[in-house]
Amino acid sequence: xxxxxxxxxxxxxxxxxxxxxxxxxxxxxxxxxxxxxxxxxxxxxxxxxxxxxxxxxxxxxxxxxxxxxxxxxxxxxxxxxxxxxxxxxxxxxxxxxxxxxxxxxxxxxxxxxxxxxxxxxxxxxxxxxxxxxxxxxxxxxxxxxxxxxxxxxxxxxxxxxxxxxxxxxxxxxxxxxxxxxxxxxxxxxx
Amino acid sequence: xxxxxxxxxxxxxxxxxxxxxxxxxxxxxxxxxxxxxxxxxxxxxxxxxxxxxxxxxxxxxxxxxxxxx
Numbered sequence: 001x002x003x004x005x006x007x008x009x010x011x012x013x014x015x016x017x018x019x020x021x022x023x024x025x026x027x028x029x030x031x032x033x034x035x036x037x038x039x040x041x042x043x044x045x046x047x048x049x050x051x052x053x054x055x056x057x058x059x060x061x062x063x064x065x066x067x068x069x070x071x072x073x074x075x076x077x078x079x080x081x082x083x084x085x086x087x088x089x090x091x092x093x094x095x096x097x098x099x100x101x102x103x104x105x106x107x108x109x110x111x112x113x114x115x116x117x118x119x120x121x122x123x124x125x126x127x128x129x130x131x132x133x134x135x136x137x138x139x140x141x142x143x144x145x146x147x148x149x150x151x152x153x154x155x156x157x158x159x160x161x162x163x164x165x166x167x168x169x170x171x172x173x174x175x176x177x178x179x180x181x182x183x184x185x186x187x188x189x190x
Numbered sequence: 191x192x193x194x195x196x197x198x199x200x201x202x203x204x205x206x207x208x209x210x211x212x213x214x215x216x217x218x219x220x221x222x223x224x225x226x227x228x229x230x231x232x233x234x235x236x237x238x239x240x241x242x243x244x245x246x247x248x249x250x251x252x253x254x255x256x257x258x259x
Contacts, residue, residue, distance in 0.1 A: 040258060049219045053202070055191040055251025059258055063243030073257045080194050080216070082206035090192050097250055113248050114233045138232050142193045147250070166198075 002026070002033055005041040010078040013044065017084045024088050025095055030158035032186055035102050040071045042091065047077040054081070054090040056097035060105070070105060072098055089161045096154025101147065103185040114138070118146040125177045126153075143167050153178055191233070191250040196224045 006022040013021065021042075025031050038058075058072040074094040081087045104110035109119060114137035117123070126149065128134050134144045142148055149167050153174040156165045165173050194202070199220050203213045234253035238245045247253040 043257070049222070051194055051223075052251050053192040053194050053198075055249060057247065057249035057251065057253060057257050059245065059247045061240055061243050061245055066243070071258060075251070075257060080199070080202055082202070082211040082213070082216075083209045086202060086205060093192055094250075112235070113250075114235070142191070148191070 002036050004036065004039060007041050007043045009043055009045045012046075012078045013084070020084055021087055021091070024091060028160050029092060029095055030099065030154070030183065030186075031095070032188070034188065035099060035186060038070050038072050038102055039095075039098055040073050042074045042076065044076045044078050044081075044087065046079050047075070048079050050077060050079070053077050053086075054094050056094045056101070058101070058105070062111070067105065067108075067111070070102070072102060074098065088159075089155070089164065092155040092159035092161050093151050096151035096158075097147065099154055099158075100150045100182065100185060107185070113147060118150060122146070122150065122178075122181060125181055126171065126174065128171055143170055150182070154182055157182060194223070196220065199223055 004022055004025050006018060008018055021044075026036070054074065054076045056072060056074050058070060060070040061068050074091065076087050076090055076094075081090060101110070101113055104113075110116050117136035123131055123134075123146070128146070128149065134140065134146055134149075136146055138145050143166070149171060152165045152167055156162050157174055157179045163173075192198075199216065203216050203220065206213050206216065234249050234251070236247045236253040247255065
């Protein structure tokens with residue numbers, strides 16, 4: 001059975017809450033048997049007033065052009081996230097990074113997430129213009145980082161937390177064309 | 191990464207209050223966050239030589255080896 005490994009390091013979740021959060025991605029979000037195993041665990045941890053409610057982090061080995069042993073982790077900061085709904089909402093965004101950046105890496109579209117912009121096709125179909133107002137990193141702030149817009153697109157399109165896109169006032173909500181684009185990133189080779 | 195700017199923090203406090211959670215510490219953080227205009231988000235990358243090639247950690251937040259333990 002494929003499942004998400006959830007570690008409640010902060011000790012804030014009741015039994016039913018832990019069960020709910022553990023099954024959230026598989027029961028309610030777009031996921032497959034390919035990228036779920038890359039996710040080593042989701043950790044609920046008290047990181048204090050760090051300024052973030054969660055983040056996605058990944059590790060891999062680069063040997064020349066070869067990339068192997070990709071492992072990713074999602075951290076949820078229980079200092080800010082007090083309810084299981086808030087944790088799910090952040091988890092949907094972070095899993096959006098897992099889906100998009102994970103497939104960019106594995107399908108060899110990107111190697112340095114914040115040195116490279118998202119593919120031009122995404123810029124074109126997302127209609128984020130002028131292009132120079134946006135960046136591949138956080139240099140123009142979080143709201144203008146293309147990877148963060150992608151993660152919010154995933155949350156809006158493929159999780160129960162729709163209509164909560166944090167860049168909707170800036171770039172609008174994503175179209176069905178963007179939905180197809182994100183879905184296709186994880187299209188199996190077989 | 192999900193940054194917690196003052197608007198986001200106000201929303202988190204409102205939801206937590208409705209759920210009956212203690213938000214006193216978050217309210218103090220909100221005052222501080224407004225004063226300091228929040229923390230700037232930044233991704234991080236770390237590279238370490240491995241037996242074959244190099245081991246890379248890239249994060250939408252801090253890049254920490256202990257996250258993988």
